[in-house]
Structure formats: structure tokens, C-alpha cells
Amino acid sequence: MFKHLYLVFFFQLFALGxxxxxxxxxxxxxxxxxTTILEILQDFEKQVDVKFYFDPDKLPYYKLNxxxxxxxxxxxxxxxxxxxxxxxxxxxxxxxxxTRRANFNKAYASELVERWEAGEVELPxxxxxxxxxxxxxxxxxxxxxxxxxxxxxxxAENRSSIIGATLTTEEGKGTATxxxxxxxxxxxxxxxxxxxxxxxxxxxLLTLNIxxxxxxxxTMNTNPLELDEVVVKAQAADKNVRSAQIGVEALxxxxxxxxxxxxxxxxVIKSLETLPGVSxxxxxxxxxxxRGGGIDQNLVLQDEALVFNSSHVLxxxxxxxxxxxxxxxxxxxxxxxxxxxxxxSVLDIELKEGNYEKIAVSGxxxxxxxxxxxxxxxxxxxxxLLLGGRVSYSDWLLKRVELPDARSSSAYFYxxxxxxxxxxxxxxxxxxxxxxxxxxxxxxxxxxxxxRTQILNLEWQQIWNSKLSSTTSIxxxxxxxxxxxxxxxxxFTLENGLQYGKVKQNFFYNPNEKHAINFGxxxxxxxxxxxxxxxxxxxxxxxxxxxxxxxxxxxxxxVNDEYTINDKISLALGLRYSWYQNxxxxxxxxxxxxxxxxxxxxxxxxxxxxxxxxxxxxxxxPRASLKIQLSPNSSVKFSYNRLQQFIHLISNTAVATPVDVxxxxxxxxxxxxxxxxxxxxxxxxAGNKWETSIEAYYRSIDNQLDFKDLPSxxxxxxxxxxxxxxxxxxxxxxxxxxxxxxxWTGWLSYTFSRSExxxxxxxxxxxxxxxxxxxxxxxxxxxxxxxTRCEVNQSQTFxxxxxxxxxxxxxxxIAGYFxxxxxxxxxxxxxxxxxxxxxxxxxxYTFDNKKAKLKGxxxxxxxxxxxVYFRRNPFSVFFKRDTSxxxxxxxxxxxxxxxxxxxxxxxx
Numbered sequence: 013m014f015k016h017l018y019l020v021f022f023f024q025l026f027a028l029g030x031x032x033x034x035x036x037x038x039x040x041x042x043x044x045x046x047t048t049i050l051e052i053l054q055d056f057e058k059q060v061d062v063k064f065y066f067d068p069d070k071l072p073y074y075k076l077n078x079x080x081x082x083x084x085x086x087x088x089x090x091x092x093x094x095x096x097x098x099x100x101x102x103x104x105x106x107x108x109x110x111t112r113r114a115n116f117n118k119a120y121a122s123e124l125v126e127r128w129e130a131g132e133v134e135l136p137x138x139x140x141x142x143x144x145x146x147x148x149x150x151x152x153x154x155x156x157x158x159x160x161x162x163x164x165x166x167x168a169e170n171r172s173s174i175i176g177a178t179l180t181t182e183e184g185k186g187t188a189t190x191x192x193x194x195x196x197x198x199x200x201x202x203x204x205x206x207x208x209x210x211x212x213x214x215x216x217l218l219t220l221n222i223x224x225x226x227x228x229x230x231t232m233n234t235n236p237l238e239l240d241e242v243v244v245k246a247q248a249a250d251k252n253v254r255s256a257q258i259g260v261e262a263l264x265x266x267x268x269x270x271x272x273x274x275x276x277x278x279x280v281i282k283s284l285e286t287l288p289g290v291s292x293x294x295x296x297x298x299x300x301x302x303r304g305g306g307i308d309q310n311l312v313l314q315d316e317a318l319v320f321n322s323s324h325v326l327x328x329x330x331x332x333x334x335x336x337x338x339x340x341x342x343x344x345x346x347x348x349x350x351x352x353x354x355x356x357s358v359l360d361i362e363l364k365e366g367n368y369e370k371i372a373v374s375g376x377x378x379x380x381x382x383x384x385x386x387x388x389x390x391x392x393x394x395x396x397l398l399l400g401g402r403v404s405y406s407d408w409l410l411k412r413v414e415l416p417d418a419r420s421s422s423a424y425f426y427x428x429x430x431x432x433x434x435x436x437x438x439x440x441x442x443x444x445x446x447x448x449x450x451x452x453x454x455x456x457x458x459x460x461x462x463x464r465t466q467i468l469n470l471e472w473q474q475i476w477n478s479k480l481s482s483t484t485s486i487x488x489x490x491x492x493x494x495x496x497x498x499x500x501x502x503x504f505t506l507e508n509g510l511q512y513g514k515v516k517q518n519f520f521y522n523p524n525e526k527h528a529i530n531f532g533x534x535x536x537x538x539x540x541x542x543x544x545x546x547x548x549x550x551x552x553x554x555x556x557x558x559x560x561x562x563x564x565x566x567x568x569x570x571v572n573d574e575y576t577i578n579d580k581i582s583l584a585l586g587l588r589y590s591w592y593q594n595x596x597x598x599x600x601x602x603x604x605x606x607x608x609x610x611x612x613x614x615x616x617x618x619x620x621x622x623x624x625x626x627x628x629x630x631x632x633x634p635r636a637s638l639k640i641q642l643s644p645n646s647s648v649k650f651s652y653n654r655l656q657q658f659i660h661l662i663s664n665t666a667v668a669t670p671v672d673v674x675x676x677x678x679x680x681x682x683x684x685x686x687x688x689x690x691x692x693x694x695x696x697x698a699g700n701k702w703e704t705s706i707e708a709y710y711r712s713i714d715n716q717l718d719f720k721d722l723p724s725x726x727x728x729x730x731x732x733x734x735x736x737x738x739x740x741x742x743x744x745x746x747x748x749x750x751x752x753x754x755x756w757t758g759w760l761s762y763t764f765s766r767s768e769x770x771x772x773x774x775x776x777x778x779x780x781x782x783x784x785x786x787x788x789x790x791x792x793x794x795x796x797x798x799x800t801r802c803e804v805n806q807s808q809t810f811x812x813x814x815x816x817x818x819x820x821x822x823x824x825x826i827a828g829y830f831x832x833x834x835x836x837x838x839x840x841x842x843x844x845x846x847x848x849x850x851x852x853x854x855x856x857y858t859f860d861n862k863k864a865k866l867k868g869x870x871x872x873x874x875x876x877x878x879x880v881y882f883r884r885n886p887f888s889v890f891f892k893r894d895t896s897x898x899x900x901x902x903x904x905x906x907x908x909x910x911x912x913x914x915x916x917x918x919x920x
Contacts, residue, residue, distance in 0.1 A: 259345015305356025
């Protein structure tokens with residue numbers, strides 16, 4: 013009996029084998045350019061008697077290029093699926109089942125075939141437009157001659173705003189969505205056919221019957237068949253030519269994640285440093301410099317909240333989690349009037365909202381840090397929650413470094429954000445968010461830093477009518493930092509920081525297509541934390557000491573209009589009035605008239621009570637930018653900005669540390685005032701495939717702060733005795749060429765930049781460099797960046813980033829003399845010499861399966877090398893005397909070797 017069963021089973025296998033051979037031996041031909049696997053299989057089914065069964069959600073959907081000339085179906089499938097995690101086999105008759113290797117079994121194949129034959133499998137029709145219809149109001153009701161159709165356009169999967177999508181009626185009337193995905197159209201009552209388009213998304217054909225004003229939230233589905241050929245941007249491809257603003261850079265989250273950064277972690281600030289005019293003074297430096305400005309001259313905003321330290325781990329990471337960032341905009345030339353309080357630039361970080369429809373999870377696991385983001389609806393379609401967090405664990409890496417000091421060091425950080433957003437309707441939205449970050453760094457047993465940022469933010473967005481919308485922001489922030497010596501009889505903790513409250517009311521008025529007007533007011537209250545020192549252990553001999561700090565209000569009112577005069581000329585005109593008040597309780601010292609400002613020359617003390625006015629400052633800040641269109645793909649731009657800065661970072665080193673003191677303007681420290689000028693020529697080529705620009709700038713600064721030699725800046729209640737008043741100037745030119753399309757993309761930028769200071773001395777002991785101009789600590793004349801990205805294939809990319817910067821200035825001992833037995837060094841003029849130049853090459857390779865999937869787990873894996881050729885870039889240069897009392901220069905390199913990394917990113 014068993015023998016007969018065996019013969020029957022063998023015969024069935026033999027018969028199936030013959031049939032399979034016959035099916036797979038069928039010959040097919042075809043030339044497929046930018047074609048999906050789905051489309052190729054469908055074409056095979058038309059050519060020969062074969063039927064394919066597969067799960068549409070698991071089949072790769074990127075486009076491929078193949079050419080087959082009378083080859084077997086088997087050979088064609090081998091070539092199509094080469095290197096992919098798919099298997100295929102003849103099931104029965106002319107049926108071929110295609111599955112992932114992990115699902116390759118008879119039970120799964122049978123279930124898949126049954127689903128197909130029962131009509132339960134629906135193929136995606138992604139190239140076909142999505143047709144929807146809406147009715148607002150009732151036909152025949154009494155109506156105005158014009159009605160308003162408004163709302164928001166969102167990504168159907170993650171509910172993020174779609175920026176720059178176009179809505180066009182059959183009559184040619186149209187609009188585009190703004191930075192929040194909002195849109196408005198004025199229409200006549202009745203039926204309208206509206207096309208909604210955005211690159212990378214399915215076309216929507218909307219049939220709208222509208223008889224009264226109404227608002228709707230619309231969603232667009234991605235079209236993965238296009239994702240490998242386009243990059244979704246937050247601005248039009250030719251905006252660099254057509255915008256009235258000059259010196260504006262916009263980065264998308266996808267661009268940020270493509271750049272190789274420290275230990276494979278995508279990073280906002282590191283990405284900005286690849287752009288012309290943006291730099292840092294070196295590895296391990298906190299903050300960034302823009303067009304020759306100090307790090308305190310950058311206004312850094314996260315959803316309108318002020319950020320006073322944008323760095324983690326002394327500058328190797330930024331505090332902005334790339335997973336929760338919606339848009340990044342850097343204003344380094346023309347600064348619109350709605351921004352104020354800093355001289356050099358504005359970095360505006362916009363955080364995204366949570367998903368309103370379903371749970372979405374994303375994150376990454378790396379060698380030094382990991383991150384996780386969760387989005388979920390609380391009330392489906394109405395209320396969303398976004399949670400994001402990062403944590404580092406770098407100590408294990410330090411333990412493997414050969415240097416003993418490094419092995420006994422420690423560094424880590426964490427940050428987290430929670431954001432709840434509720435949509436009352438298409439016209440009204442409220443969000444509440446909380447952000448918290450903490451950093452710890454200790455170098456061996458010598459010293460360390462700790463710093464923390466907390467932000468609570470409430471934002472209400474409202475569309476009032478077809479022309480007017482508003483955003484109300486109420487923010488509270490707290491920044492605290494400390495420096496410590498961990499052990500010994502002088503172990504101490506030195507602490508400072510500030511708290512602030514901010515309220516901003518912005519209105520956006522769009523009376524017609526020619527004007528885009530922002531107007532409103534903002535008020536900020538600063539409460540500086542006391543500067544204090546305390547013992548860190550019971551055995552420490554350090555005593556407790558506290559210096560009380562000031563309070564102040566900063567208030568601004570503004571109006572800004574982007575005015576399109578005609579197709580050739582556009583203007584951005586703005587006016588801001590800033591008012592500042594420094595108030596008590598405080599003490600103001602009076603110094604002997606006609607004598608240097610020193611402690612010995614204090615003649616009186618004036619005490620101000622709580623809330624009592626001490627000193628006021630203020631003034632108008634006009635802003636203007638002009639664009640002249642020379643041709644459809646070229647333009648010239650000019651701008652002038654006047655700005656005031658009322659808060660200053662007190663640091664006498666080129667490399668700022670977290671413990672440096674933020675100081676408010678007061679009786680002796682006047683606000684800095686800058687006049688910024690810039691001009692540029694912008695030209696695109698080959699249908700915006702190539703983008704080029706040349707920009708020149710000049711900035712003059714009044715009331716520039718500098719320091720006396722060997723100043724005492726901490727725990728000094730007479731800080732004004734260590735400061736010098738002068739003037740500053742920065743000037744330079746930026747050259748930029750960028751390739752936007754093709755297999756190879758990237759950019760090359762070169763910046764010539766000078767930043768100089770001159771001290772206008774009133775007394776002999778205040779003279780610096782004979783009252784001539786000298787370079788600022790962060791002056792770096794030459795800066796070169798080259799970034800390139802190659803699409804190796806549909807799922808693999810290679811990136812390279814090279815950076816070169818001139819060495820920063822230092823003051824060095826050039827001679828010495830004896831007074832008795834003491835050797836006194838004689839120093840050069842201030843910042844006369846420079847440390848060696850900085851340069852570095854970073855490489856990264858990414859394997860990405862996100863474009864191959866419609867849903868489910870999407871992941872990528874990145875391997876990267878930071879500082880490929882082991883460049884020992886100097887962080888600082890210091891001097892020691894040898895046994896012959898001759899000074900010798902030594903340089904400290906924070907990173908002296910290549911640092912490989914691996915990061916696994918995922919979302920589902």
C-alpha cells in the first residue's frame with residue numbers, strides 16, 4: 013500500500029515538475045525603462061500563459077530598468093529579483109507564486125492563491141488620480157457672489173502638513189498651500205473641478221459643489237512609484253531665483269538625514285554647517301557662526317521658543333531630534349521684521365504634529381545614541397500625540413580609548429519632547445508641547461559640565477477668514493548650566509542660567525496675490541538665575557557665594573510685507589520697533605568720572621527696588637529686500653537690515669562652553685546695533701537641475717563687547733570693569749553651486765569671510781592693538797564645503813562630505829622678561845597668530861528599503877566614517893616652557909582619529 017502511495021506522490025511531483033518547466037520556459041521580451049516590478053509582471057502575463065500571485069504590500073515599488081530579448085520567464089525573474097529577499101516557484105498549472113523568502117512555504121502560497129481567486133487582493137492603482145467629491149452648503153440657498161473654500165492639506169499616512177501643493181480650477185484660478193499646509197480659494201457658488209498636485213503624491217481630482225464659506229481637511233496619498241526620482245522640498249525648485257528674500261536656506265528632514273554626521277547621527281546643526289557662510293570653530297565647539305557673527309548673535313527658535321544652547325556633548329550633536337522636525341529655515345541675509353533680538357541670523361525650527369489617524373513609530377539604534385518617536389491619535393481625526401526621545405551611552409566607547417584620561421572620562425545626554433495637538437475644525441488648531449534635555453560631560457578627574465534646557469509651549473492657530481489668519485504663542489523656558497571640579501580640596505560647582513517667558517501674537521494678512529503681510533507683537537521677560545558657587549564635597553575648602561543677576565523686558569512690534577510689484581520686481585519691506593527695559597531689584601555702581609572703570613574707582617552705589625526702572629533702550633529697525641528678475645531663471649537681489657541685540661554671551665575664549673554667562677544689557681553694557689547689507693546674483697540652469705549663486709555681505713556693529721587682558725568673568729559683581737566697548741565689522745562673499753537632479757547630486761560652496769573688532773579706548777590701559785582692527789576669536793577667512801550624494805541603485809546611496817576652514821586666531825607669547833626670579837611672558841598683539849587649518853572628510857553608505865514598501869516595517873541601515881583620514885584638527889593651542897625656559901606650543905585635538913559608526917533606522 014505504501015509503495016503505491018509513493019508511486020502516486022512521485023508521479024504528481026514529476027507531472028508538476030514538467031508543467032513548471034513548461035511555464036517557466038515560456039519566452040518573453042520587453043524593454044522596460046523606469047518601470048515597476050508590478051508593471052513588468054503584468055506585461056509578462058499579456059505575453060504568455062502565466063499568472064503571478066503575490067502580496068501587493070510586500071512587492072518592491074521602486075522603478076527599474078531592464079531589457080529582455082526572447083528569454084525564458086525563469087531567466088527574467090532571476091534577473092529581476094537578483095539580490096532581493098524574494099523567492100518564486102510554480103504552484104500549480106500556470107500559477108507562479110512570489111513571496112519573501114521568510115514566507116516561502118506551501119501553506120502561505122495556498123492562502124495567497126485563495127485570496128487572489130476570491131477577489132480579496134486589490135492591486136494599487138497608484139498612477140491613477142484619486143477622485144473625491146465634496147458639497148458645502150445647499151444648492152439654491154441665498155449666497156454671496158463669492159464664497160471661500162479653505163482648509164489644510166495633509167499627508168494621509170503621517171498627517172504632516174504638505175507645503176507648496178497646488179490647487180487649480182478648470183478656469184485656471186489657483187493657490188498653493190503655505191508652511192502649515194493651509195490653503196484658501198475664492199470661488200463663485202456652484203460646481204468646480206479642482207486638481208490638487210504635489211510631487212511624489214497621487215493627483216487628486218476634486219469635484220466641489222460649494223454654496224457657502226466652508227473649510228475641509230484633505231489628505232494626499234504618496235505615490236511610491238515616483239519617490240526614487242524626486243526629492244520633496246519645502247519650497248519650489250526655483251524659489252532661490254524668484255523669492256524676494258536673500259540669504260535664506262531651507263532644509264527638509266530627508267536632506268538632513270542624508271548627510272554624514274558625527275557617529276552616523278543625522279543632525280540639524282551639522283547639516284547647516286555644510287552651507288555657505290555657516291561654520292563652527294572646530295570639533296567640540298558649542299554653537300555655530302553665521303557670516304562672521306558670534307554664536308550669541310544667532311536667534312535659535314524651536315516652535316517660537318528661545319534656545320540658548322543648541323548643542324549636545326559640547327557641539328557634537330544638536331538638541332534638535334531629526335525625527336520630530338518638520339522644517340528648518342535659516343535666515344542669514346534678509347531677516348523679516350517678525351524676527352528680532354539678534355544680529356547675524358535666525359534659525360527657525362518647526363516641529364511636526366502627531367498622526368491623527370493611526371499609530372506610527374520610528375527611531376534609530378546607533379553605537380553612541382538611540383532615539384524613538386511615537387505618534388498616535390487620542391481622538392481619531394481630531395487630537396494627536398507626538399512623543400520623541402533620544403539617549404546616548406558613549407562611556408563604553410571611551411573605555412576602549414588608549415588614553416588614560418579618556419578612559420576615565422564620561423559623556424552622555426538625553427532629550428525628550430511631548431506634543432499634543434487638537435484640531436477644533438479646519439480653521440482652528442491648538443497644540444501644547446514640553447521639551448526637556450540634559451547633558452553631562454566630565455574630563456577624567458579634572459573638570460566637567462552639566463546643562464539642561466526645559467521649554468513649555470502653547471500655540472493656537474486660527475484662520476479668521478479668506479484673508480486673515482493668526483498664530484498665538486505662549487512660552488516658558490529655563491536654561492541652567494554648571495561647571496565643576498569633581499574631587500580634591502577645591503572641588504566645586506559653579507552654576508548660572510536664565511528663565512524667560514514669551515508671548516507672541518502674529519497675524520498673516522493676504523489681501524490679494526500681490527501682498528503677503530505679517531504683523532504683530534512679541535514680549536519677552538528675562539529673569540537671570542543667580543550666579544553661584546558651592547562646595548562639591550564635604551572635604552572641599554570652597555565656600556558658598558552667590559551673585560544676584562538682573563531682570564528685563566524686551567518688547568517688539570512689527571509689520572512685514574512681501575510685495576510682488578510685477579513679474580520682474582518683488583519687495584520685502586519690514587519695520588520693527590524694539591523696546592527694552594532693565595529693572596530692579598539691583599545695585600548699580602557709580603565710578604569716578606574721568607577715570608578708568610575699576611573696582612578701586614567706585615565712588616557710590618545706587619540701589620533700585622523690585623520692579624523699579626533702571627535703564628531703557630529702543631529704536632526702529634527697518635528691513636528691506638529687493639529682487640529684480642533678469643530672466644525666467646536668473647535674478648539679482650539686494651537687502652538692508654537694521655537689528656538690535658539686548659542679551660550677550662560673556663566669553664573670552666574662541667570656543668564657547670556651556671557655563672559661559674548670558675548677560676543682559678544694563679547701564680554700562682549697551683545693546684549691540686548692526687546694519688546688515690547684502691547683494692546677490694542667482695541663476696539656475698537646465699530646468700533648475702543646476703542652481704548657482706554669488707552673494708556678498710557687510711555688517712557694521714556698534715557697542716561690540718570685548719575684554720581686558722586676563723579678565724575675571726565669573727562671580728564678578730563688577731563685570732563691567734572687565735569689559736571694553738568697541739565696534740565690529742564683518743564682510744565677505746559666498747559662492748555656491750548645487751546639482752539638484754540626477755544620480756549624482758550635491759553642492760560645492762566657498763566662503764570668504766572676515767570678522768574684525770576695534771576697541772575705542774578712553775584710557776591708556778584699555779588700548780588694544782593700538783586701536784586698529786584685529787580679527788575676532790572666531791574669524792575664519794576661508795571656508796570650503798563639498799557634499800555629494802550618489803544613488804548607487806534604488807535602495808542604496810553613498811554620501812561624502814569634505815570641509816575646510818582657516819585656523820582661528822590666537823594670542824601667543826613672543827618674548828619674556830624677568831622681574832627678580834619671576835619670568836613674565838610678553839604676548840603678541842591680540843589674535844595676531846592662527847592655529848593650523850581645519851579639514852575633514854566624512855563618508856556614509858545607506859541601505860534603504862523604505863522605497864520598496866507601501867506599508868509595514870520600513871528600515872534603513874547606515875554605516876559612516878567621520879574624519880576618514882585621521883586628521884588631528886586642533887581644538888586649541890597652548891604654551892608650556894621647556895627646561896630651558898623656552899616656550900613651546902602644543903595643540904589639543906578632540907578627535908584625532910577616524911570614527912566609524914553604524915545606525916539602524918526604522919519606522920512603521
